[in-house]
Amino acid sequence: MPTTNHRRPTTRIGYGFDSHEFRAGIPLKIGGIALAHDKGLGGHSDGDVLLHAITDALLGAVAAPDIGALFLPSDPKWKGADSVVFLHEALKRVRGAGYRVANVDASLIMAAPRIGPHAAEIRSRVARLLGVRADCVGLKAKTPEGLNLENAAIAHVAVLLEKAAAARRSRKKSKT
Numbered sequence: 001m002p003t004t005n006h007r008r009p010t011t012r013i014g015y016g017f018d019s020h021e022f023r024a025g026i027p028l029k030i031g032g033i034a035l036a037h038d039k040g041l042g043g044h045s046d047g048d049v050l051l052h053a054i055t056d057a058l059l060g061a062v063a064a065p066d067i068g069a070l071f072l073p074s075d076p077k078w079k080g081a082d083s084v085v086f087l088h089e090a091l092k093r094v095r096g097a098g099y100r101v102a103n104v105d106a107s108l109i110m111a112a113p114r115i116g117p118h119a120a121e122i123r124s125r126v127a128r129l130l131g132v133r134a135d136c137v138g139l140k141a142k143t144p145e146g147l148n149l150e151n152a153a154i155a156h157v158a159v160l161l162e163k164a165a166a167a168r169r170s171r172k173k174s175k176t
Contacts, residue, residue: 008163012099014061016053016157030108030115030153031122031139032084032129037113041153044073048083050106053155054126055083057104058090061161062097087129099161101130105138109154115141 026040031050041047055067064070067086071078094101104126108115115122119139127134144150 008098010163011102012061012161014057014059014159014161016055016057016060016159017155018049018052018056019152019154020047020049020052022151022153028113029083030118032125033118033122035113035118045071045078045081045086046083049153049155050108050122050126050157051083051087051129053106053157054104054130054159055086055090057157057159058087058094058101058161061159062094062099064090064093064097084129091130094161095164098164100164101132101136102160102162103132103136103138104130104157104159106155106157107140107142109142109144109147109149109156110152111143111150115139 020041020043022039023042024039026042026047028035028037028040029046029048029051032048041049043052045052052067059066059070067090070089071081071086091101106126119141120134123137123139124134126139127137130137144152144154
């Protein structure tokens with residue numbers, strides 16, 4: 001019979017994915033930043049594809065329910081909601097499980113607008129929201145060449161969490 005290790009791991013990873021269709025008449029938000037564009041991302045909330053994927057990655061890393069289970073799309077309470085609310089709930093659950101964010105790596109796939117000119121601002125905003133340095137947030141932008149996805153935005157995100165006590169010990173060692 002296999003034995004079970006009941007100790008919590010010192011690190012955990014999570015993966016998040018989200019996609020939304022572009023629609024006219026909606027403001028575009030990516031990573032909590034409003035971007036000038038003729039269309040925004042449709043969704044029950046503000047459609048921030050990057051924050052949604054980060055939220056799901058964080059929730060997955062601590063084996064919590066996903067964003068759709070916690071914030072039902074059928075609930076009018078979340079209509080047009082700022083996705084930062086969802087991210088804060090995920091972070092609360094991460095901290096409650098005894099972890100902190102070590103780093104995030106994200107890929108955005110969209111034909112337009114170009115993310116490059118906004119990447120530093122998006123990375124900085126995501127870092128502030130997560131309570132990490134900007135160099136702990138990776139952000140890559142890709143185009144959907146040959147995929148026939150010109151009217152959609154897709155985000156893939158991986159997160160690494162570390163046990164909060166281990167993170168404090170690591171910081172103390174680096175100061176000595």
